[in-house]
Amino acid sequence: MKKKILFILGTRPEAIKLAPLISRFKSNESSFDTYVCSTGQHKEMLDQVTDFFEINIDFDLELMTKNQSLTSLSSKILSSLDTVINEVKPNYIFVHGDTTTSSFGAIAAFYNQISVGHVEAGLRTFDKYSPFPEEMNRSITGRIADFHFAPTNEAKTNLLNENIDENKVCVTGNTVIDALLYAVEKLNNYKNEEIEILKKTINKNKKIILVTGHRRENFGQGFQNICNALLEISKSKDVEIIYPVHLNPNVVDTVNKYLSNKSNIHLVKPLNYPAFVWLMNKSYIILTDSGGIQEEAPSLGKPVLVMRNNTERPEGVKTGTTILVGTETKQIVKKTNDLLANKELYDSIGQIKNPYGDGEASIRILNFIKSESNIK
Ligand code: UD1
Ligand code: UDP
Numbered sequence: 001m002k003k004k005i006l007f008i009l010g011t012r013p014e015a016i017k018l019a020p021l022i023s024r025f026k027s028n029e030s031s032f033d034t035y036v037c038s039t040g041q042h043k044e045m046l047d048q049v050t051d052f053f054e055i056n057i058d059f060d061l062e063l064m065t066k067n068q069s070l071t072s073l074s075s076k077i078l079s080s081l082d083t084v085i086n087e088v089k090p091n092y093i094f095v096h097g098d099t100t101t102s103s104f105g106a107i108a109a110f111y112n113q114i115s116v117g118h119v120e121a122g123l124r125t126f127d128k129y130s131p132f133p134e135e136m137n138r139s140i141t142g143r144i145a146d147f148h149f150a151p152t153n154e155a156k157t158n159l160l161n162e163n164i165d166e167n168k169v170c171v172t173g174n175t176v177i178d179a180l181l182y183a184v185e186k187l188n189n190y191k192n193e194e195i196e197i198l199k200k201t202i203n204k205n206k207k208i209i210l211v212t213g214h215r216r217e218n219f220g221q222g223f224q225n226i227c228n229a230l231l232e233i234s235k236s237k238d239v240e241i242i243y244p245v246h247l248n249p250n251v252v253d254t255v256n257k258y259l260s261n262k263s264n265i266h267l268v269k270p271l272n273y274p275a276f277v278w279l280m281n282k283s284y285i286i287l288t289d290s291g292g293i294q295e296e297a298p299s300l301g302k303p304v305l306v307m308r309n310n311t312e313r314p315e316g317v318k319t320g321t322t323i324l325v326g327t328e329t330k331q332i333v334k335k336t337n338d339l340l341a342n343k344e345l346y347d348s349i350g351q352i353k354n355p356y357g358d359g360e361a362s363i364r365i366l367n368f369i370k371s372e373s374n375i376k
Contacts, residue, residue: 003373004033006090006114008081010041010063010101012049013176013292016273017120018096019053020178020362028366031375037084039077039101040064045247048272053179059084067249070133074104081108092117092369095141097291098134106141118145119175119365122155123291123312130310131291132217138312147372149365151295151356152315172364173357176295181359183277194275198242198282201266206240207284207340209233213307214246215289222327223251226307227258229332230287234264239340241265242279285339287325287332294322295357301350305335315355320348 005025009015015038025034037059038046050057061080063073077100085093085108093109095102097120109116118141125135142148148164150156151174159169202208213226234241245255245267259265271279277296280286286297286304294313297304298321305325306317316322325335339346370376 002031002033003091003369003375004088005035005092005094005369006085006088007034007036007094008039008101008105008109009036009096010039010046010077011099012042012045012270013290014096014099014101015046015049015053015055016179016292017175018094019049019055020175020182021094021119021365022055023053024362024366028370031370031373035059035088035090037061037081039080039105041068041073041077041099041101045270048270052183052273059087070100073100077101077104078108081105082112085109085112085114090114091373092147094119095145096120098123098131098138098141100133100137103137103140106144110144115146116141116144117147117149117365117369118142119149120151121145121148121169122150122157122159124155124158125310125312127310130217131215131308131312135312147368149361149368151361154315170364170368172368173359173361174295175357175361175365176292177299177354177357177359178362179273180277180296180299183274187274187278190274192272192274192278194271195278198268198271198275198279201268202242202279202282203240206238208279208282209239209241209336210279210283210286210288211241211243212246212286212288212290212293214248214251215308216250218289218307218327219250219254222307223254224258225327225329226287226332227255228329229336230259230265231262232329232333233336234262236337236340237264239264239284242268242283244268244271244276244279246270285336287336295354297321298352298354298356303339303346303349305332305339307332313356319352319355321352321355 035058038057040062043064094117095105148169304322
């Protein structure tokens, strides 16, 4: 008997990380009917991804509003999903990671007594407010989920420590590596206007420092510190900073206030995925608070300085692909300059094997669900 799968996604990273999995299920048409529902938690930043990966959205709830609050978005997601779930009547609902879309998607699935598959399960900082609200979002989803697709053994251990049944946990690697490898391959013969503009923007003779940031716990003082650190780093004549600024007004307003029209700093709009991958490849160092970028950069041999006080991705810190630098100006500047000055350390980081995956995560998830459903 064919099974019906409903993917619920809403933000840029969910779409990037679910794209390879959606494509796997879609290419198994004889076993699965696959549907995709976007909550529209993100708008422009989501469209960039669905276009590139050619994801067909069957249901678009179009919920994003400017500077949305967590509570209003959550309640709208919950009340809107019932109609979709009732129409599709899926056997399984898949959610990803730790966003408002994923946790409230999981709750909606639970209220309708539909089995939940959680992709990127088991990440924890054990700090309720950092990252906020993601730490609680993924813990809630973990309580509800029936199947837990843990990217690493550490993530699996976190789940087992919460008394999750080991038979329902599958270590898969992170699907973001599947997505990244697909993008790198497609970039070989791909015309992309944003890449052409970037080629004209960046100075090939300088070391490119790529920056992104959007974490809620960094709003206010944290972002001011980060901007001050970037101003300090940009004084060095052999570096150039390029910063695709997240569209959250709490980010854009601060970043524009401190960093507009400064020499050696380019502020640009969020880049489409292939352009961002291209730019990561051209960078020397990446400064970020992003989760996905911590996972992708090691595959491209790029060191990541994580501008946060903790991370649910300890594997990179342990193996040395990422360095946790916090959000104090002095420390960000020092760690960046140390790395710029130490070629030996820099080169050694580039050699470290990516601890987050091998590009086969989606097929492992598909096979797990096939086996659960007694599909050969
Ligand atoms: C969300 C997720 C976060 C994830 C991040 C990825 C939650 C609570 N937060 O944070 O876990 O790491 O996405 O980027 O789920 N906006 C636009 N256009 C867009 C996207 C956002 O204008 O395409 C603006 C809107 O004003 C929106 C605001 O950004 O209200 C905040 O978006 P929201 O999804 O609530 O939070 P993020 O900071 O993007
Ligand atoms: N990314 C992108 N364009 C950008 C910045 C990031 O496509 O301008 C990609 C990046 O490669 C990664 C994902 O977006 O796959 C990370 O998203 P984000 O940092 O918004 O969220 P997080 O991973 O922290 O949840």
